[in-house]
Amino acid sequence: xxxxxxxxxxxxxxxxxxxxxxxxxxxKGEVKGVKxxxxxxxxxxxxxxxxxxxxxxxxxxxxxxxTCSAAHxxxxxxxxxxxxxxxxxxxxxxxxxxxxxxxxxxDHAMHLFLFVLPDLFGKDSVLEFSDSGLEHDLxxxxxxxKAAGNLLSTEVGGRTVHPPFPAVGNFLHVPSKEKAKxxxxxLKQVRESAIEFVHLFAERDSKFDIPxxxxxxxxNRDYSFVNGGLCMHSSGYCIPEHSxxxxxxxxxxxxxQASGFSFQGKxxxxxxxxxxxxxxxxxxxxxxxxxxxxxxxxxYNIYHNNLAQAIExxxxxxxxxxxxxxxxxxxxxxxxxxxxxxxxxGVVEAPRGTLFYHGxxxxxxxxxxxxxxxxxxxxxxxxxxAVGLLVQKCLTEDKTKEQIQHEIETLIRAFDxxxxxxTHFLKVKWE
Amino acid sequence: xxxxKLAVGWFTxxxxxxxxxxxxxxxxxxxxxxxxxxxxxxxxQLKTDNRHGKFDVAFIEGAISTKREEDELKGIxxxxxxxxxxxxxxxxxxxxxxxxxxxxxTLKSIKPFLKAHHLRDKVVPLSAIVKVDxxxxxxxxxxxxxxxxxxxxxxxxxxx
Numbered sequence: 151x152x153x154x155x156x157x158x159x160x161x162x163x164x165x166x167x168x169x170x171x172x173x174x175x176x177x178k179g180e181v182k183g184v185k186x187x188x189x190x191x192x193x194x195x196x197x198x199x200x201x202x203x204x205x206x207x208x209x210x211x212x213x214x215x216x217t218c219s220a221a222h223x224x225x226x227x228x229x230x231x232x233x234x235x236x237x238x239x240x241x242x243x244x245x246x247x248x249x250x251x252x253x254x255x256x257d258h259a260m261h262l263f264l265f266v267l268p269d270l271f272g273k274d275s276v277l278e279f280s281d282s283g284l285e286h287d288l289x290x291x292x293x294x295x296k297a298a299g300n301l302l303s304t305e306v307g308g309r310t311v312h313p314p315f316p317a318v319g320n321f322l323h324v325p326s327k328e329k330a331k332x333x334x335x336x337l338k339q340v341r342e343s344a345i346e347f348v349h350l351f352a353e354r355d356s357k358f359d360i361p362x363x364x365x366x367x368x369x370n371r372d373y374s375f376v377n378g379g380l381c382m383h384s385s386g387y388c389i390p391e392h393s394x395x396x397x398x399x400x401x402x403x404x405x406x407q408a409s410g411f412s413f414q415g416k417x418x419x420x421x422x423x424x425x426x427x428x429x430x431x432x433x434x435x436x437x438x439x440x441x442x443x444x445x446x447x448x449x450y451n452i453y454h455n456n457l458a459q460a461i462e463x464x465x466x467x468x469x470x471x472x473x474x475x476x477x478x479x480x481x482x483x484x485x486x487x488x489x490x491x492x493x494x495x496g497v498v499e500a501p502r503g504t505l506f507y508h509g510x511x512x513x514x515x516x517x518x519x520x521x522x523x524x525x526x527x528x529x530x531x532x533x534x535x536a537v538g539l540l541v542q543k544c545l546t547e548d549k550t551k552e553q554i555q556h557e558i559e560t561l562i563r564a565f566d567x568x569x570x571x572x573t574h575f576l577k578v579k580w581e
Numbered sequence: 582x583x584x585x586k587l588a589v590g591w592f593t594x595x596x597x598x599x600x601x602x603x604x605x606x607x608x609x610x611x612x613x614x615x616x617x618x619x620x621x622x623x624x625x626q627l628k629t630d631n632r633h634g635k636f637d638v639a640f641i642e643g644a645i646s647t648k649r650e651e652d653e654l655k656g657i658x659x660x661x662x663x664x665x666x667x668x669x670x671x672x673x674x675x676x677x678x679x680x681x682x683x684x685x686x687t688l689k690s691i692k693p694f695l696k697a698h699h700l701r702d703k704v705v706p707l708s709a710i711v712k713v714d715x716x717x718x719x720x721x722x723x724x725x726x727x728x729x730x731x732x733x734x735x736x737x738x739x740x741x
Contacts, residue, residue: 169593192694193595197687198679213676213720216599260605264627275628277621289612297609310606311599311721559629 154179158541158555170567172537172558179545184538186530196520204230204489204515205318211507211522212312217260218568219312220253220303221500224376227318229507232391233494234515236319236487241479243377245321248473249307250375250498251466255299256310257501258422258459261566262347263292266456269560270354288350291343295463298336302470305329319487324479334474337467344467345440348460352443355453358543358561360536363417363450365424366528368499373425373432373465375499382413383427383448392495394506398523411523417532420503420525421566422458423449434468437461452536453564459501489515500525502568526567533565587740590623590636592657594643594650595677595704599721600668601626601642607724618740636661637738644670644677646704658711663734666707667727669720676720678704 158174175183195214199207208226212219224246231238238246268275271285276292279285300310305325307313315323325333369388370378380389389397398411412418427448438444443461446454489511496507503525510519540561544554593601605626608615623631639661645651658664670677680691681703695702707713717726 192698192700193677194680194683194691197683197691198676200687210676213597213599216597216602216721219597219599256606260602264605264608274630277616277627293609293612296606300606300609311602 156551158551158558160555160559172562174537174541174558176541176545181538181542181545184534184541186534186537196522199509199517199520202517204234204487204511204517207509207517207520208316208318209312209314214522215568216311217257218253218500218502218505220249220307220316221375221498221505223313223316224250225496225498225500225505225507226509227316227496228376228498229494229496229509230318230511231494232496233492233509233511234318234487234490235492236485238319238321239482241324241477241482242319242321244473244477245306245324245479246316246376247374248470249303249313249316251470252299252301252303252306252310254375254501255463255466256296256303257299258463259292259296259299261501261563262351262456262459262463263289263296265563265566267292269563270350288347291340291346295340295344295347298333298340298467299463301336302333305333319485320482322484324481325474330474330479334471337471341464341467341471344460344464348441348443348457348464351457351460352446355456355564356560358452358536358540359450360452360532360539361450363419363532364413365419365427365448366413367420367424367428367504368497369429369432371432372469373429373434373462380497380504381428383424391497394495394497394523395508395521398506398528411528412531417535418528419452419532420528421455422462422501422503423452423455424503425499426454426458426461433461433465434472436468436472437465440464452561455564455566459566487515489513502526502566503528524568526565529565529567533562533567536561536565584617585738585740586618586620587735587738588620588622588635588637590633590639590657590661591621591626592623592639592641592643592653593625594641594654594671595646596643596668596670598642600717603721603724604640604727607727611728618735633657634660638663638665638734640665640667641707642667642671644674644704644706645710646677646700648699648701651701651710654707654710662738663714664707664711665730666713666716668722669718671707672716672718674704674706674709680704 155177160172171187173185195211199210202210208223211222211226214222264276276289279289303310308315308323315321365383368378369381380391398413430444430447433444443457491513493510498505505525506523508521509517512518537558540557541554544557621627622634622636625631639657645654666672669675715730
């Protein structure tokens with residue numbers, strides 16, 4: 151097979167967010183081309199927001215993606231607030247943090263437990279897991295962790311998908327003491343299981359290093375997903391939020407409905423692995439006390455994106471418990487916001503990586519321009535490169551076409567792409 | 582004799598997949614019960630081995646924005662006893678079809694993209710292409726309405 155000419159096509163890849171395909175061309179045992187085609191159909195949100203009032207924009211852009219909806223909400227809110235010079239209250243910032251912790255628990259749990267876990271046990275799906283023993287036990291624990299994340303999202307944000315309480319300049323509702331107590335109890339109940347999953351991913355996940363890449367993520371002192379400056383792993387260099395478009399170059403990918411991005415001509419990675427590589431020392435103290443796996447970072451193993459997500463679940467649990475136990479939330483008056491002709495940039499860490507919004511408003515507060523840079527689009531170029539390197543490695547190891555295809559899908563799942571955002575994701579087509 | 586299960590297909594077209602996320606979240610509480618009652622024959626979010634066979638019920642999220650989606654939808658309809666439109670995009674075509682009401686100038690600017698990626702001129706709801714038996718409106722759907730409808734189908738298809 152190694153010296154053959156052959157193609158691999160994967161149509162409509164499963165267990166990822168959205169639709170995409172992959173085409174790979176092998177000639178005389180050499181990988182000659184990898185095309186990752188996002189065929190999620192574009193919905194033109196950047197154009198649809200034009201003419202909409204600033205207050206309506208966050209809930210509209212939330213509809214870009216079901217699973218990342220809260221990240222789009224937060225990022226558009228930050229963008230508009232920066233444009234209008236609005237500084238939210240400390241309580242609002244805390245409630246936004248809590249909302250994103252809930253989203254990250256729920257979202258990472260869905261990716262790790264429903265998409266990735268079957269790969270670790272050689273199964274196609276959790277639906278095939280045994281009705282007893284380890285698999286059954288893990289599934290129970292996984293569903294309980296997901297449920298605890300859902301409860302946090304619902305009680306703080308108002309709903310797990312498209313949460314209604316975060317708004318420009320405000321947070322429209324505060325959780326009662328009783329609700330906060332109930333959420334804390336649930337989070338405490340699943341914490342040991344979350345730690346168990348960290349050990350499992352550290353022990354069982356695969357290894358595939360790509361040394362020559364850079365990582366980019368928000369950096370801060372408390373591993374918040376909403377606040378902080380943008381940093382690069384290689385140099386520690388910080389990029390001013392407002393000038394991100396000068397640093398990250400968009401590439402049109404003619405065969406895909408999503409774009410690609412590069413930094414100084416090189417692919418880079420965003421997401422949990424990037425965050426952990428840059429910000430590992432900012433994890434919650436209880437998380438660091440009870441885990442040793444944080445010492446693995448920095449890492450260039452793409453599969454450690456899964457491990458990083460598992461650790462982030464524990465961090466989100468610990469930070470949320472602390473905030474809910476120590477904060478005394480009071481309903482604040484809704485602040486009035488004066489629209490003006492302005493321009494702003496918002497940057498947050500979505501579950502799958504750094505998300506950027508650049509927006510312009512007219513004097514009535516209507517949006518006249520929006521540019522969104524999505525995590526999966528930023529990882530696109532690197533994903534293609536990684537797949538090419540993996541296939542070449544598999545060819546030297548005499549793996550069958552079926553084994554190669556399975557490894558490709560596992561690797562791409564480790565990136566945790568979201569095609570609904572990148573416009574949705576994966577078919578593999580070998581040429 | 583093996584116990585009768587409800588043969589379900591879950592599909593997504595042009596949308597945010599927010600209803601699919603809610604459906605996956607419902608597994609937190611209903612997974613072990615559904616495992617006994619439902620055979621998920623097609624659900625990309627849960628498995629790789631998906632088939633376009635016969636379904637008792639096909640749940641479909643998303644609007645139709647390409648000829649390819651249109652053809653796939655017709656195929657699902659042909660092979661499904663019941664077809665359910667799930668969420669606002671499937672039921673009304675929006676917000677996936679926001680471009681339907683763009684100004685002529687904006688539409689002109691996206692025309693080359695539509696052509697290059699074989700997108701339809703208009704994004705439409707499922708009912709514009711096939712007969713829809715039941716609808717779960719909302720952005721996203723109301724989970725309790727989904728559970729009620731599923732319960733009704735379990736009775737109708739005599740699944741215990």
